[in-house]
Amino acid sequence: MRCPNCQHTSSRVVDSRHTDELSAIRRRRECEECGFRFTTFERMELSPLVVVKKDGNREVFSRDKLMDGLLRACEKRPIPYEALEKTTARIESALRNLNKPEISSNEIGEFVMKELITLDQVAYVRFASVYKEFKDIDQLMDTLKHLAKGRDDDELQ
Structure with a gap:
């Protein structure tokens, strides 16, 4: 060392x-x-987990790439680094618990989105805008309305 x-x-x-x-x-x-x-x-x-990309290429799952994506989404947000480490560990564990040798990048993106929506809504929107490849402002606004509606539902309970 x-x-x-x-x-x-x-x-x-x-x-x-x-x-x-x-x-x-x-x-x-x-x-x-x-x-x-x-x-x-x-x-x-652990045994390697292979990620099938959108273009069909395959590469070995990288915990570091997952963490980098979370760091980018959470940049300048009040989220402790330790929370991102725990989130990365939960996502990797969930992926491995699927017991599949290959997993699509879309499946990984869905796991990340589920974690980010509870961690930080701004980070969620940042990640979603790249992951879902928003084509225009209307798609972004639909996502924001969905988030606001969820918060309104929570406040009513």
Whole structure:
């Protein structure tokens, strides 16, 4: 493990914890050279999940790409990074629980939309505008009306 500060290859583990929500082991490490502290996560390597893209191409599922998409949708929103990590873990877990070796990018998008609508409505609209490929302002307005109607229904209960 290389220190992100000085690139030295020797560090010691200061603290180690299993995180249920991230399905990982979180380790706090300290570089033996410069004393810099950093966190690493260890995850079990699972069988690859193949994503079938809209154009028919296939690629291996990337947790990092999923997280990047969530980060873009939630940019400049008051959402803690830890909440996005947990959301990413829930989506990946749900995808793997389908027990399918291949999954379409559309299915992944639907899982992301279900998570984002409860996490942050602005992030949901940002993601939906790209995912659903809105052609005009009317499609965007329909989505906004749907969100507002859902909020009105919640307030009546």
